[in-house]
Amino acid sequence: MNHAPAAQLQAHLNQARITGVTITPVAFKDPPLLNTVGVHEPFALRAIVEVHTDAGVSGFGETYGDAGHIARLKLAADSLPGTDIFNINSMRVAIIHALHQDTIEGGHGMSGMVTGSSTGDRVLSAFDVAALDIQGKLLGRPVSDLLGGAVREAIQFSGYLFYKWAAHPGQAGDAWGEALDPTGIVRQARTMVDRYGFGALKLKAGVFPPEEEIAAIQALRGEFPDLPLRIDPNAAWTVETSIRVGKELDGVLEYLEDPTPGIDGMAAVRREVGMPLATNMCVVSFADVAPAVAAGAVDVILSDHHFWGGLRRSQFLAGITETFGLGLSMHSNSHLGISLAAMVHLAAATPTLDYACDTHWPWKDPAEDVIKHGALKFRDGAVEVPTGPGLGIEVDRDALERLHRQYLDCGIRSRDDTGYMQRINSSYQLQSPRW
Numbered sequence: 001m002n003h004a005p006a007a008q009l010q011a012h013l014n015q016a017r018i019t020g021v022t023i024t025p026v027a028f029k030d031p032p033l034l035n036t037v038g039v040h041e042p043f044a045l046r047a048i049v050e051v052h053t054d055a056g057v058s059g060f061g062e063t064y065g066d067a068g069h070i071a072r073l074k075l076a077a078d079s080l081p082g083t084d085i086f087n088i089n090s091m092r093v094a095i096i097h098a099l100h101q102d103t104i105e106g107g108h109g110m111s112g113m114v115t116g117s118s119t120g121d122r123v124l125s126a127f128d129v130a131a132l133d134i135q136g137k138l139l140g141r142p143v144s145d146l147l148g149g150a151v152r153e154a155i156q157f158s159g160y161l162f163y164k165w166a167a168h169p170g171q172a173g174d175a176w177g178e179a180l181d182p183t184g185i186v187r188q189a190r191t192m193v194d195r196y197g198f199g200a201l202k203l204k205a206g207v208f209p210p211e212e213e214i215a216a217i218q219a220l221r222g223e224f225p226d227l228p229l230r231i232d233p234n235a236a237w238t239v240e241t242s243i244r245v246g247k248e249l250d251g252v253l254e255y256l257e258d259p260t261p262g263i264d265g266m267a268a269v270r271r272e273v274g275m276p277l278a279t280n281m282c283v284v285s286f287a288d289v290a291p292a293v294a295a296g297a298v299d300v301i302l303s304d305h306h307f308w309g310g311l312r313r314s315q316f317l318a319g320i321t322e323t324f325g326l327g328l329s330m331h332s333n334s335h336l337g338i339s340l341a342a343m344v345h346l347a348a349a350t351p352t353l354d355y356a357c358d359t360h361w362p363w364k365d366p367a368e369d370v371i372k373h374g375a376l377k378f379r380d381g382a383v384e385v386p387t388g389p390g391l392g393i394e395v396d397r398d399a400l401e402r403l404h405r406q407y408l409d410c411g412i413r414s415r416d417d418t419g420y421m422q423r424i425n426s427s428y429q430l431q432s433p434r435w
């Protein structure tokens, strides 16, 4: 038997230590999508994290692009050289140590809608994904294999509907057009379903009085009698309003997502409403799980590897939800292809993730990404799990440079939906709950 290839692989793996990290902030065009804290700015920010090793192989992760988050990523990156790329536990310890005396302000990347997540997990996530990308490339196996193996070949996503303006003030309109009433939302949903084949729909609510949003859901139900529907007002409603809406839409929705703020509020709604309650706001870190379970606050947790500490720790969350008989879905924010690939590998290797995952993908200009075209395609509302080594995608370095230039030129340094809205409408006030 010839042991030479095995010996070569061993030598290669022995060398896989981190030599450095490159963090590249990027900006990509974003339409004026409305939510309960304001409106999306003309550009969304992300940070692309490339981890280099002495094996000559590098890997990528994608995360929030807010200035505070980038400052923390840099602190973390400085602590990693010398770490074995197969030892994500050591990376985590180094990162948490590096952040120990962190006095950096802000950097949550979610415009105030998710603020209680663990800073260490939020920072670790992009490094975890990059490490798994490298491990997969070294071993010639997809990331889903490193997570225990894919249990599905394609991942179902939901069509994420937003109320929106026709255009950012002073700019030309986008192809989606305006959606400010049930007719506009149904038109948007029809385009999304025809274009991507989504088999579930989610409405971002908390923008208009609840009656108008109930009407939009009823209009969607009329147009798409068989599709599961969800509504997510990001805690814009009081407990009383949530109960009223929950009763009215019982039997119409698959789940009701974050109607009201906090674990106690959600628990009060859940006692009165028959359908499942879901969250990506009151359970956003491991510290929130026990109080939420004790209070009986939710039925479904929307995981998100960007703030749950990466892919392995998101699987750890999946184990917890399974243990407590909770459902598992997946949350998203505006993102590019590296994140989509990571979401797909995670969902593929998480057997209990039964709901269609959220994605902001349709809202991105298809011409803008940091990955080469072709690896990730939607068919019948799903993305096939890449089978190539690592994340199974290739970063387009010219595109990365272009989107970095766009970041430098756009002037936005932190996501601020509320500030942008207030610049357009000076009487706009942040309020939660609003109705």
Ligand code: GKR
Pocket: 033, 034, 035, 110, 113, 114, 204, 232, 234, 280, 331, 332, 333, 334
């Ligand atoms: O993109 O405006 C948005 C969403 O509202 C996002 O920021 C939320 O974090 O999609 C998210 C959610 O489900 O809450």
Ligand code: MG
Pocket: 232, 234, 257, 258, 279, 280, 281, 331
């Ligand atoms: Mg949500």
